[in-house]
Amino acid sequence: MNIMETRKNEPVRIGFYVCHCGVNIAHMVDVEAVAKYVATLPNVVVSRNYKYMCSDPGQEMIQKDIREQRLNRVVVAACSPLLHEHTFRGATEAGGLNPFYFQMVNIREHNSWVHTDRLEATRKAMALARAAIQRVPHHKPLEVKKVPINPDVLIVGGGIAGIHAAITMANAGKKVYLVEKEPSIGGHMAMFDKTFPTLDCAMCVLSPKMATVGSHPNITLWTYSEVVKVDGYVGNFKVTVRRKPRYIIEDLCTGCQECVANCVYKEPKFPDAFNLGLGKRKPVYMPFAQAIPSIAIIDPEVCLNFKRGKNPDGSYTVSDKCKKLCVVACGDRKAIDFSQKAEDKEITVGTIIMATGFKTFDPRRTPYYGYGVYPNVYTALELERVINASGPTEGHLVMRNGKEPKRVAIVHCVGSRDENTNRWCSRVCCLYSLKLAHLILEHTDAEVYNFYIDMRTPGKSMEEFYNRVAEEGMHLVRGRVADVYPDPNDTASGRLIVQAEDTLTNRILKIPVDMVVLSVGLEPRPEAEDLRRLFNLSCSSEGWFLERHPKLAPVSTFTDGIFLAGCCQGPKDIPDSVAQAGAAAAEAFSLIDKGYVEQEPNTAFVLAEECSGCKSCIPLCPYTAISFNEETKKAFINEALCKGCGTCVAACPSGSIVQNLFEDQEIFSEIDGVLAPLPQ
Amino acid sequence: MSDSTNKTPDGNWTPRIVAFFCNWCTYTAADLAGVSRMKYASNIRVIRLMCSGRVDPQFVVDAFAKGADGVLIGGCHPNDCHYVEGNYKCLRRYQMLKRMIADMGIEPDRLRLEWISAAEGEKVRRVVNEMVETVKQLGPLGIPAKFEQWDKEMNALAEHVAASQGAGAPGSSGQNKPQTAQTAHV
Ligand SMILES: Cc1cc2nc3c(=O)[nH]c(=O)nc-3n(C[C@H](O)[C@H](O)[C@H](O)COP(=O)(O)OP(=O)(O)OC[C@H]3O[C@@H](n4cnc5c(N)ncnc54)[C@H](O)[C@@H]3O)c2cc1C
Ligand code: SF4
Ligand code: SF4
Ligand code: FES
Numbered sequence: 001m002n003i004m005e006t007r008k009n010e011p012v013r014i015g016f017y018v019c020h021c022g023v024n025i026a027h028m029v030d031v032e033a034v035a036k037y038v039a040t041l042p043n044v045v046v047s048r049n050y051k052y053m054c055s056d057p058g059q060e061m062i063q064k065d066i067r068e069q070r071l072n073r074v075v076v077a078a079c080s081p082l083l084h085e086h087t088f089r090g091a092t093e094a095g096g097l098n099p100f101y102f103q104m105v106n107i108r109e110h111n112s113w114v115h116t117d118r119l120e121a122t123r124k125a126m127a128l129a130r131a132a133i134q135r136v137p138h139h140k141p142l143e144v145k146k147v148p149i150n151p152d153v154l155i156v157g158g159g160i161a162g163i164h165a166a167i168t169m170a171n172a173g174k175k176v177y178l179v180e181k182e183p184s185i186g187g188h189m190a191m192f193d194k195t196f197p198t199l200d201c202a203m204c205v206l207s208p209k210m211a212t213v214g215s216h217p218n219i220t221l222w223t224y225s226e227v228v229k230v231d232g233y234v235g236n237f238k239v240t241v242r243r244k245p246r247y248i249i250e251d252l253c254t255g256c257q258e259c260v261a262n263c264v265y266k267e268p269k270f271p272d273a274f275n276l277g278l279g280k281r282k283p284v285y286m287p288f289a290q291a292i293p294s295i296a297i298i299d300p301e302v303c304l305n306f307k308r309g310k311n312p313d314g315s316y317t318v319s320d321k322c323k324k325l326c327v328v329a330c331g332d333r334k335a336i337d338f339s340q341k342a343e344d345k346e347i348t349v350g351t352i353i354m355a356t357g358f359k360t361f362d363p364r365r366t367p368y369y370g371y372g373v374y375p376n377v378y379t380a381l382e383l384e385r386v387i388n389a390s391g392p393t394e395g396h397l398v399m400r401n402g403k404e405p406k407r408v409a410i411v412h413c414v415g416s417r418d419e420n421t422n423r424w425c426s427r428v429c430c431l432y433s434l435k436l437a438h439l440i441l442e443h444t445d446a447e448v449y450n451f452y453i454d455m456r457t458p459g460k461s462m463e464e465f466y467n468r469v470a471e472e473g474m475h476l477v478r479g480r481v482a483d484v485y486p487d488p489n490d491t492a493s494g495r496l497i498v499q500a501e502d503t504l505t506n507r508i509l510k511i512p513v514d515m516v517v518l519s520v521g522l523e524p525r526p527e528a529e530d531l532r533r534l535f536n537l538s539c540s541s542e543g544w545f546l547e548r549h550p551k552l553a554p555v556s557t558f559t560d561g562i563f564l565a566g567c568c569q570g571p572k573d574i575p576d577s578v579a580q581a582g583a584a585a586a587e588a589f590s591l592i593d594k595g596y597v598e599q600e601p602n603t604a605f606v607l608a609e610e611c612s613g614c615k616s617c618i619p620l621c622p623y624t625a626i627s628f629n630e631e632t633k634k635a636f637i638n639e640a641l642c643k644g645c646g647t648c649v650a651a652c653p654s655g656s657i658v659q660n661l662f663e664d665q666e667i668f669s670e671i672d673g674v675l676a677p678l679p680q
Numbered sequence: 681m682s683d684s685t686n687k688t689p690d691g692n693w694t695p696r697i698v699a700f701f702c703n704w705c706t707y708t709a710a711d712l713a714g715v716s717r718m719k720y721a722s723n724i725r726v727i728r729l730m731c732s733g734r735v736d737p738q739f740v741v742d743a744f745a746k747g748a749d750g751v752l753i754g755g756c757h758p759n760d761c762h763y764v765e766g767n768y769k770c771l772r773r774y775q776m777l778k779r780m781i782a783d784m785g786i787e788p789d790r791l792r793l794e795w796i797s798a799a800e801g802e803k804v805r806r807v808v809n810e811m812v813e814t815v816k817q818l819g820p821l822g823i824p825a826k827f828e829q830w831d832k833e834m835n836a837l838a839e840h841v842a843a844s845q846g847a848g849a850p851g852s853s854g855q856n857k858p859q860t861a862q863t864a865h866v
Contacts, residue, residue, distance in 0.1 A: 667727065
């Protein structure tokens with residue numbers, strides 16, 4: 001016989017369990033005293049304390065008591081409900097009760113971990129426990145709603161993390177939308193020459209993956225596009241993607257680049273963004289040789305066939321002033337379309353993976369390093385391009401003046417581990433600095449100085465990598481560089497003096513060099529804040545997307561169905577970005593393959609008999625879940641639309657709206673419980 | 681329940697603060713403060729709601745009536761509410777509540793609303809400590825004791841009325857109450 005049925009009309013019988021959490025709770029809360037106190041409260045049948053309530057024996061204890069002591073309510077005082085509510089609801093259900101007869105009391109995160117007075121912490125635990133004991137008699141059996149999940153997935157950002165997640169999902173037969181802001185996927189990795197710790201060529205490993213994305217039947221790739229609107233919830237997100245005009249019809253362009261070759265500009269003239277302005281391109285161009293999709297793009301800012309300047313709506317007006325040799329060259333393919341407009345696409349997906357990456361620190365914020373002032377000061381990313389065989393100098397390490405440097409200083413921790421800029425360690429800079437030092441030695445006869453604060457090389461094979469390249473003849477100086485300034489004895493050549501204190505020998509060093517490379521740190525992207533709002537995510541105080549739990553839910557977010565991969569969650573290297581992308585894909589799968597999402601039954605409903613028909617609630621609902629029945633003159637809440645915020649409940653003047661799990665009576669008894677006098 | 685203000689076992693008064701935290705931001709921030717082992721005053725009792733928009737003004741009044749010395753409401757920052765705009769609804773009610781409790785003779789500083797995002801564990805620590813300090817300065821509110829006092833006065837009044845009217849028509853006594861109340865106190 002169904003236990004729940006037989007127990008419907010029985011008096012309330014509560015089982016109470018307080019957890020020691022090893023010593024995490026017990027060291028600050030006298031758990032025995034709490035259990036003893038709770039045993040004296042009305043309706044409490046059993047009151048126990050146990051070392052680890054979430055362990056199997058702990059959960060079995062609850063189930064056994066439900067059966068043997070005929071419990072019909074369960075209260076556990078332990079960690080945060082955000083962590084283990086699910087576990088104990090499960091145990092309650094396994095014991096034969098409706099899982100919503102359970103209530104959790106947070107005495108770890110909200111108590112033992114944050115307080116220092118054992119007596120006060122114990123009294124607080126008693127008060128919180130009492131609130132739950134008074135609350136549970138009002139609990140009603142509820143049913144979890146199952147909503148079917150849309151199996152399609154959206155991935156935002158086409159760096160290595162987004163690429164890996166997209167291929168993983170697509171290979172398993174899921175339909176993937178990959179949205180990338182730039183004209184090509186690839187992200188930062190596409191800019192590198194070689195990668196630590198293996199020193200294999202970045203493009204050799206990346207470009208096959210990029211090509212797979214471009215040709216995979218299950219992947220819809222939208223580059224030069226951005227998400228502009230997100231509605232709905234896990235299982236059913238409605239997303240609007242804006243495709244910016246590239247003035248080339250993607251389906252018709254074959255990537256031949258005849259247009260580029262025949263442009264009225266015979267020579268490239270405009271700074272090339274992919275090469276960070278170190279190289280030049282024409283108004284019509286291919287983002288870079290291995291770009292995916294392999295489709296040209298026209299820059300209306302400089303193309304002669306457009307009027308100068310943007311219209312207020314962001315579009316450009318065709319001037320028709322150019323001879324349009326590109327169009328002639330394109331010929332029958334007819335791929336060029338100057339009238340192309342931004343286009344909004346609406347898609348529905350069940351899950352979303354954020355992989356929007358990072359930006360590098362702008363060293364203009366540390367003016368003492370002279371970036372932007374002295375032409376021979378470079379960022380590490382710029383050096384990546386200069387040293388890259390497909391970069392602006394075709395891999396010849398020459399400076400802006402065309403000369404090869406004889407001495408190079410690499411300055412670590414620029415915009416990292418610094419109170420005045422960013423406090424965090426960017427994790428990859430020591431390693432990429434060593435990589436760059438190795439590459440400089442490989443390309444030139446230069447002397448290389450690495451100025452570091454601490455040499456941080458954690459991770460598999462990384463220390464070995466350090467040991468290997470450190471022996472190649474670079475100078476390693478332990479000390480933060482204080483200043484970079486022109487050599488007063490040699491103003492003509494652009495030579496610079498790097499001043500630092502060598503903290504191992506306690507000497508001030510002034511080293512003349514030809515080139516300075518700033519190992520800039522990793523930062524959240526400037527638009528991360530907008531993205532966070534758009535996708536309803538949280539950010540850490542630094543601005544990285546916040547994971548649901550730093551240890552146990554590292555790729556989940558507080559918004560169900562949205563996952564994180566790569567550097568948008570924090571600085572990390574490529575192996576970790578890829579690992580996280582795999583994890584995010586797996587999390588998305590486990591949702592999709594279940595076929596449905598379970599929704600907390602915390603929706604609201606109107607007690608029709610009591611509704612006065614005042615309509616106060618109707619405009620309050622952000623999901624327009626409330627409608628008005630003109631015949632009965634009563635409000636009605638569509639359960640499928642209600643998300644359970646409770647705003648209408650708090651507003652109804654006649655108290656006729658009830659929110660499941662958060663009924664007025666439940667809250668009032670909690671208020672009463674936390675304030676009730678405690679034994680002295 | 682002769683004295684419902686909160687006393688530690690050594691007999692000193694210590695404030696009790698009831699907090700209503702929204703599940704998505706402030707409650708999570710308080711969890712983060714815990715995980716980061718930040719330390720703050722233990723006078724706070726958090727009640728979890730899904731959104732600050734669920735905070736019914738009656739909850740606040742009820743908390744004061746049942747003996748809270750302060751009430752703290754925590755929600756997501758403007759534009760960040762998990763349910764779009766519950767926090768704006770909360771803000772409106774909060775402004776109304778501030779005036780209302782002042783009319784009731786409760787110092788408005790005993791009620792505080794704070795936007796605390798899931799990342800701001802440190803802000804939970806600071807706000808709770810500040811709130812406890814403020815309420816300590818204000819001293820015990822002791823509404824339940826006041827209620828008892830009022831009850832006693834009302835009872836005394838009723839007796840006084842009954843006595844002064846002797847066996848007179850009981851139905852008319854109610855209307856005279858306010859007047860007699862004043863005379864009774866003079
Ligand atoms: C100088 C330097 C050298 C490095 N060298 C190495 C190395 O040798 N080995 C190693 O392991 N790691 C190295 N790293 C670290 C490596 O760059 C990162 O681990 C890796 O790039 C992270 O990949 P990602 O996909 O998370 O981010 P990204 O590479 O930043 O890619 C993010 C992508 O998302 C797109 N995007 C951003 N916002 C949006 C939006 N709103 N909508 C759509 N798309 C968007 C971006 O355009 C980009 O394509 C280095 C880093 C630097 C700075
Ligand atoms: S606010 Fe309450 S009484 Fe007014 S219409 Fe809505 S449910 Fe009915
Ligand atoms: S609880 Fe919130 S979502 Fe549900 S009907 Fe009320 S206002 Fe709308
Ligand atoms: S969910 Fe935090 S205020 Fe609405």
